Amino acid sequence: MRKFLLLCCTLFLLSACSVSEKYQKIPSNETVDEKKPEKVEQKAPVTKDKKISVAMIGDVLLHEQLLHYKDYSPSFAAVEDDLQSYDFLLANQESMPVGKAFGLSGYPKFASPDYIVRDLKEAGVDFLTVANNHTLDHGEKGVLAALKNIESYGLPYVGAYKSAKDQQKMRIVDVKGIKIGILAYTYGTNGNETPPGKEYLVNRIDLNVIQKDIKEIRPNCDVVIVNMHWGIEYQSKPNAKQKQMAKAISNAGADIIFGNHPHVLQPYENIVANDGRKTHVFYSLGNFFAAQQDKLTYVGGIASLEVVKDAAGTIQVDSPRLIPTAIIEKNGVYFVEHLKDVEKQAVRSVDWVKDTVGLDE
Template sequence: MKNKLGKILGLAIIIIILLALLIGKNEKVLFNNKENRDEGIASEEIEEDYNNKNEENISEVVNDINTIEIVATGDILIHKEILETQYNSETDEYDFNNNFKYIKKYLEKADLAIGNLETTLSGIENYGFSGYPSFNSPDSLADAMKSAGYDIVANMNNHCLDRDVNGYYRTRKTLVDRGFDVIGTRESIDDKRYIIKDVKGINVGVISYGYTMTVEDGNFGVNGISIPYDLLQLMNYYHPDTLENDMLNMKEQIELMREDGAEVIVFYMHWGDEYELEPNDIQKQIAQFLADEKVDIIFGTHPHSLQPIDMIQSSDGSSDTAVVYSMGNFLSSQRTERIGNPYTEDGAIVSVKVNKDMETNEITVDIPTYIPTWVNWYGKDAKLFYEVVPATIDDADYLTEEGRERIKESFDRTTSVIENYDEAIEVNKFIDTDN
């Protein structure tokens, strides 16, 4: 009997101890410090404070800043020298993948990559492949660009009609069939003049415009070719003689993009004077107009040489627009040896980061950064190969001793031109130098 009573008492003591521990644990939840106990704060108040802290934590999560990276490159020109090298007589095929292999990682890692295709993809049957002055390239060029990481292709430029109206339509179809968004031209008058991409929760509106000229018959044209009126309606163009109205059209498209939900607006412009290192008056006029319309980013092509990057303030002082007047040649055979102009060897991959506060929906756009690029060439198997390389590496094993010297010269040329306007522009800021 004593043993049984002892066991009962022992069990009771254990239960009491456990209850005491449990009460102490609950007290720590409700009164988590001595000051609260001394001040007699009620448990409801502590619980309310606890809930508020949870709400703050939730708010911190919701208040995350979402950042995307948009990159753009300049002119992709497939001259006959490149066509000859990329052709494999054994397979009767063209392969352009090696042209992009050293810069592929920079395009792939971007959330959105845009390039200017300054050639047609008109097929070989009726036209044949050729370079300057009337470009037509194999469809495999589009495959290589897709593999390199491009998402959007601009084709409203002075070579978009090099293989007439049929070439215009076939080029667009070839690009669309390979999954590209095409800007600057339309398939039908019912299509929008712009695209809007949901990029990681940020709606990015992208549009392209290219210059036109007056040709012999008095019509608007490109590369000396008259544009049929029906086709002109499918192009985003401007002309010096109608510039005021053309800018009003740009304004209308900006408003339509915003109505369609665009939070960031990007213009990709084919403009300027060839081989000039400074923007002309029309470039500056359009850039200021777009800045006043609160466009976020302007990427420029056509001069075949680099021009400065700048941050333009709107006339009312309320906003800034990043403008890259010209990104130069990205891929071409225009080199000092061929045309006597070293600046045509230089290009850039320009990066702009866009940030969105996911709670307030506020959008901010960072100052552009860039990677200088250079078109390296080398002889192999009786061919002359052209490859785009970062102009920041002077000891790469694919460079000859002469190449190492010339890439340094290219780097110096590029930084002196691009950073001529805005001291805030910094070179190589987004380069991963470990890879």
């Protein structure tokens, strides 16, 4: 009997040990040996600065010798790589592209073929300014026809408008995340008056209006460009009025001023506004493509700047540059060339351009 009891006690103890081992193997949050997952530190994504190039070419003015080209692309081929290299390129289309319906004509009342817009766009132009002394050469009908043609080729415009509503629409272009606002004005329209009540057809220079326009567009964009059709023809230095207006436009909030109308190059200037900002002024870019009698107008330039927007939204406009260009006639056909490549044929040298503008290529 005692042996039997001893046997039963032994079996019971062995069973208890087995159950105890079983339950000890169940995972527990309190198990000392358990490895907890390591915390992975999430790094904020690195925000890179945004950087673009902004540029403008001078007057596109189709005189009689240039009216009947079927395609202007060959005329721009030599500088096309430069034109297409910029992120945003403006051009002053001075002779209105009204088309054949108005009868093509040169000076003094220009009527240019509409496809000059097509070929400028293909060459790299992104935006046209059309506030100049020839805007009203063919009156209201001419403005409306020209703007319709410009729109048909998919280019935006500034300085002349179809209606008051069109004029009130801010011209702001987003270029790779940097918003550029564009304004344009002309000193006059060669005595061609604006029809009463239709002042929207062309923007005229009025400092009060310009300052108001800059104040309105400034909060909506990163960079403000103002195109001014001003100055005295064939003068290679800005006059006192240009200087005065440039200072006022700078203080109003403009970052860049591109000038046209003199048909020759004028200096670059860096103006410091009252609030400490820099305003880059190219007083005149000369002619890009034209055929005036005065051969001194056959030299112009491509002006450019770099715009940088950092992660904090701070904007810096810098690195002003001008590439000199020359209009060269070959067997009755006119071409835009790099001045350095045709210096022996041109009326001005690269050194003259450097001395006049104050910038190296």
